[in-house]
Amino acid sequence: MRSPSVFALALALTSVHLSSASTHIRSNVDGRRHRRQTIPTSLPGNWTSEGCFTDNVGARTLSGATFANGTGMTIEQCLNFCDANNFILAGVEFGDECYCDNFIENNATTAAATDCNVPCAGNAKEVCGAANRLNVFNSGKTPPPPPVTVPSVGNWTSLGCYSDGVNGQRTLTVGVNLVNPATVEECTANCFAAGYQYAGTEFADQCFCDTAITNGGVPTPITDCNMVCAGNSSEFCGGPNRLNMYNYTGDNLPPISAPGGGGGGGDAPVFPVTSGLPGSWEYVSCYVDNAFGRIFEFEQPDNANTTVEECISVCSGQNFTVAGIEFSDQCFCGDRLVNGAVVADDSTCNMGCAGNATEACGGPNRLSVYSSSTNVTALPVPTVQTTNLTGNWTYAGCYTDNAAGTRTLPWELQLTLNNSAETCTSQCAAFGYSAAGMEFGIQCFCGDISDIAANGATLAPESDCNTQCSGDPIHLCGSGNRLQMYTWNGALNVWHTPENTGYYEFFVPGVVVPLIATLGVNNKVTFLEKHGTSEFDNSTGAYELDLSLASNFSAAWRTMNVQTDVFCSGSVILPDIGARQINVGGWSLDSTFGVRLYTPNGVPGINSTNDWEENGDELHLLAGRWYPSALVLSNGSILVMGGETGSNASPQPSLELLPLPEGSGVVPLDFLERTDPWNLYPFLTMLPSGRIFVGYYNEARILDPVTFDTVQTLPNIPGAVNNFLAGRTYPLEGSMIPFPQYAPYTDPLRVLICGGSTPGPAQVIDNCVSIEPETENATWTLERMPSRRVMSCMVPLPDGTMMIMNGAMEGVAGFGLASDPNFNAVLYDPTQPVGQRFSILNNTIVARLYHSEATLLPDGRILVSGSDPQTPGFPEEMRIEVYVPPYLNQGIRQPEYNISETDFGYGQTFQITNVQVFHGSIANIKVSLIAATSSTHGNAMGARTIFPEFSCSGTTCTITTPPNAFVSPPGWWQLFILDDAGTPSHSSWLRIGGDPGQLGNWPNLPGFTPPGL
Incomplete structure (x- = not known):
């Protein structure tokens, strides 16, 4: 077994590796999510998992050997590949990519394990990173010494690091197409054989020679040459536009000749291909590359068999109209040229193609360009967009990013094809963020103006932001670790901070951690919990709290009994004369079919006597349900919808009715099957038309109340600013309640949904959304909350406001899956203008995470209970609090x-x-x-x-x-x-409304006591 210190050493020896600014990047849209991927417990050799790490396309965490396998990638395949190439670290990313190295590079940091959530292309049960996330593994072998600048090779002496590409010109003008992977030794040997005094390695795999240092090349800091050689990871081979320069000090150079290994094709001349091309393709010209940035937007993998015809075939096959070949084996595609592309002399495209030495395939910073169109668009050098900005956005400057490993703005979007100032700022503003920054051409970041200083960002030279936008190539979108920053002039969100916030106070010691809390018509609160999770060995899992006896602990609590496990069931109050509480579903086996009824009796101060009634042999659901929802319909019957067949089991994508109508059964719901497992405890409410609103995962629709067919599919529910796949129902768990309805009831009903989280990364949502489902062309209105919240609880208050409380700011719902409790209570006032409806109220000292509840009491206070997170550092919470809202904290006697x-x-x-x-x-x-x-x-x-x-x-x-x-x-x-x-x-x-379904006579079965009509 490896020593724990080995990986620490690898981290300590991190070397900086910067890649040239480029928009050559793949999309992060992931359609391969799987419910449960894991790291294999048994890995080859001594390989072990080091966890999930950040990655960046412009500055790779692992920058050694790499390969991709879109159909067969597995963790084991990647480990074997890296091991065979003598690397001790391996990483899998985005399902089908494998990276190797001996060190963690570019200030990469560990990420949440849930960030790595994409299944491996070759084994869907394994997890292979995600977009910008690597599952990293360590072989346990001792890491080699860190890479160094080779001081000398024979008579070749290092001159340090030199600039290259000044004004688009090469410092060393003769390019060498090496036969073997680049090393300092390989490059200097080729330059010596060709008779040149100067040799330079660049960008890990490039070699150049010359008789002098030309075209303005000058020394730069040695740290600029930070890319390890493709053929020897212990040596540095330059960097982006940087050369590790060597001078031959001997006196035995042979006469100058063409460099070997291809290059210009030896002594044979090379020519553009002017005939025999497919269709309308023809040669355009030789162009300068990288004078102001890369002039193509899409790079193809290097190919040792590259020819003009082969590159054109690749580009044409992807429906591109322009193709370019550079440095003998590099193929680029696009529909235009960008970054101020300028024509060069054809003679400077002098390197033979790797697959045909008689064809010209560009050269160092030279592209042989071909097109199927008679006119090739060449866009100018991009500039900063400072005018025609939407809303109140203004340009703030070029800012540093990733100071001390912390992003300046927290929310990242990958906009590989459409990044621009307009796209990025519009998205940030739509989700309530006042700062927007574009980076590396394809990244958009959103946050608050206060984040800029708080996270250590500082103004950088404008010239540092030099990468064109992927969706607007005439404008700039930052660069590596540089943000083109825009800020909103004015207030996007008005969060009130009233002097009267109300307050939390301790109410009574608990005997149960309830997962269901219900105020009965006897003004007592019933609590239900999962059987066997109480701190008390003799707990029954069911209790009733007499609020009037809170000062007398022994008298306040009444023990009740349930026969089967109510864990993650659902309850509603029936319209029968007894106001019975019905509880349906449960945890596993018979309990998932459970139907339990309780008729509240007694009055405050006097012990109640009734108990839960259940007889599964006589009355049960048609389908077992864990995490179901229930709703009383307008006809007085009970709708039960959704859930799973048992604990972490298959979905139950259906609904059923209680009492069961003659001839009816389970109604399948394809939309629940399609969105499993993100749709548990779906949101339900009756609409004024008599139809049913259902919200689930990130979707919503209206159902017919008789056939349960979909009447209307509503727009998808907005989620996180950087993830439209964010959801609102368990396990992503936000909360929903309808807006108040006012006589004469002519206004459409609006529903409010607050909080939630994202699959995989578990980034918690910080907004509420609302919609009037029955309005023509209904759309969602989004309002940003003062803080992030998952496992939120919402309570409708007598004055028409809604209290939002409890939950966490990281994670998802479930045991051990969330952290960073949200201690703050927030009031939402729907009568205020959009964007001004939240008031920040008081804080509690009690973490209320998974299985916490909030319940309106008869005196207008809110009962706050529960929290059973099973997360280290957070207890099984027995204390019960009340929140005294501001309306009870004015010193006014209640009406x-x-x-x-x-x-x-x-x-x-x-x-x-x-x-x-x-x-x-x-x-x-x-x-x-x-x-x-x-x-x-x-x-x-x-x-x-x-x-x-x-x-x-x-x-x-x-x-x-x-x-x-x-x-x-x-x-x-x-x-x-x-x-x-x-x-x-x-x-x-x-x-x-009475009891139109005559539930008072149901169920007329042994074990039950119906209250009558």
Whole structure:
């Protein structure tokens, strides 16, 4: 087994390796994601995994030998390749790429293991890195000494590092096409044989000779020559536009002749190909390359058999109209020339093709250009775009990036074909970011203006930003570790910081870590947890908390019982006269089919007596479901949707109804099957048309309430600024609740979804999105939150605002999969203008991660419970808190009222009497209805808020219930009144819409006690 110090030494010996600025890069769109890839536990020899590392196309983490295998790449294949080439480090990237080295280079750092998430092309059960991410492995062998500048080879003496390509001219003008991979020894031997006094190696694999140092070449810092030789990784062979220069000090040089190994084809002349080309292809001219940057945008792999015809075939096969050959074996394609391409004398394209020494294939910084079009577009030298910018964007300058290994702006997009100032700034602004930076031609970064200074970025010379944009080649998009920076003039987001924030306070010691919390009509809270996860050996997994007895621990908690495991089930409150709570699904085997019912009884201060009822032999779901959602439909029946067949098992992409209608069964849902496993606990709500809204993963649609066919597919839900594959439902887990509805209910219903995460990298989302599903050409409105949040909980409040709390800022939902708790509570006010709806409230000291919940209480406070992350450093959280919202922190006594009747139909009026407010007058009160809700995993099932029509005379107010079961599905509601300062009363429970499905008589089976009608 290798010593732990070996890899540390390899890191310590990191050498800088910069590649020339280029847009020659592949896309990072990944269609090969697999649910569960792993690193094999048994690797060849002594190879071991070192984890996931960052990578950069312009500055590779591993810069030695490399190969790609688009159909057969495996970890083992890469390890064997690197081992055979005498490298001790191997890395797999993007599913089909293999890289080798002896050192971690270019300040690469470790990344989250979840960042490496692309399956290997040759074995989908293995993980092979990702875009800009490497799974790195170590053979355990002792690393060789770090590469050095060879001081001398015989009579050849090092002159240090020299510049090359000044004004597009070579410092050493005679190029050598080496037969063997480049080394200092190989290059100097070829130059000696050709009779030249000066030899130089460049860009790891290039060799040049001459009788003098010409064309303005001058010494540069030795660190500029930082690329190891292709033929010997212990030696440096120049760098981008840098030569390791050698001078022959002996007196025995032979007469000057053409260099061997190809070059200019020995003594044979070379010519452009002017006949026999396919179709309309013809020779254009010899062009200077790299005078101001590479003049082609797409480079093909080097080929030892390159000819003019072969390069044209490659480019034509990819539908390009322009082809160029350089340095005998390099082929480039495009539809235009960029970076101020200028014509050179044909005689300077003097290197024979690697595959046909009689054909001219460019030369050092020279391209033999061919085209199938009569006119070749040559675009000018790119400049900074400072005008015609969208919105309030302004150019801020060329900035450094990656100081101390930290990105200046945190969110990275790979725009391989369409990067530009307009594209990048527009994307950043759309997601609420005030700073946008383009780098290396194809990268766009988004962040806040404050990130620039906070992450150590400084202004760099404008000349450092010299790479054309991939989507706008007449403008510049930074360079390697250089950002073309733009900033927004003004405020994109207004996050309020009110003086009155409300506060968290400890409420009661817990006996359970609930994964489901439900306020019953007896004003007590039922808690359900996974069986066997309690800190107490005798826990039943089910308890009821009497809020009025919180000061008396032994009396506050009542033990309840469930027969099967409710882990990751779902609950709603039925519209029957007993306001029963129904819980469906579960963890495994029989429990996934579970149907459990509880009828709340008793009153605060007096022990309740009813318990959960379950009899799986008599009543069960048709399909086993883990992580299902439930919804009470307008006809009073219960919809159960989605989930998996068991713990980490196959999907259950279907729905079913309870009670089961005669002749019906499970309804398959192809959209859930297609988006598994990112769609668990789908978001459900009834729309005012009577149809059903469903949100799942990053999609949403409207279903017919009878056939459950799709009526309308909505636009995809926006995700992260750099990842449209980000999702909102478990395990990416955001939360959803509808906007309040106001009488006369003519406005479309809008739904709000906040938080979430991304598959693989698990980058947490920092925005909310909302949509009016039934509006014609509905689109999503995106609003940036003050912080990132996954496993968020949202609570509708009596004043029409929504509280957002709990969760984490890194990871996804699940045991041990998230970190960096979000301790802050945020208030969302839908009555404010878009972009100004968030208020930053108070913080807790308690991490509320996986299996945390938030529940509105009858007095307007929020009960905050749970957290069972099973993540090191974070406990199984038993403490229960309450949050006192700002509306209860004004020193105002809460309004009061009396109500005698509590069961109403639709469009019916009823009265509340003895209305008292202690701030303002009764004429300015508001009335709200909050639907009975059960909360689990960020899914507030049943949530709905209505502000009904009402009028007051004296101390009596007359309230009109909503008009129908579409606006207001049948069920139980908390009735609040609010004074003109927004202070809510205590709530009273009332039922609206009756029991149209006659659930009160169901199930008439042994083991159950229906409450009747």
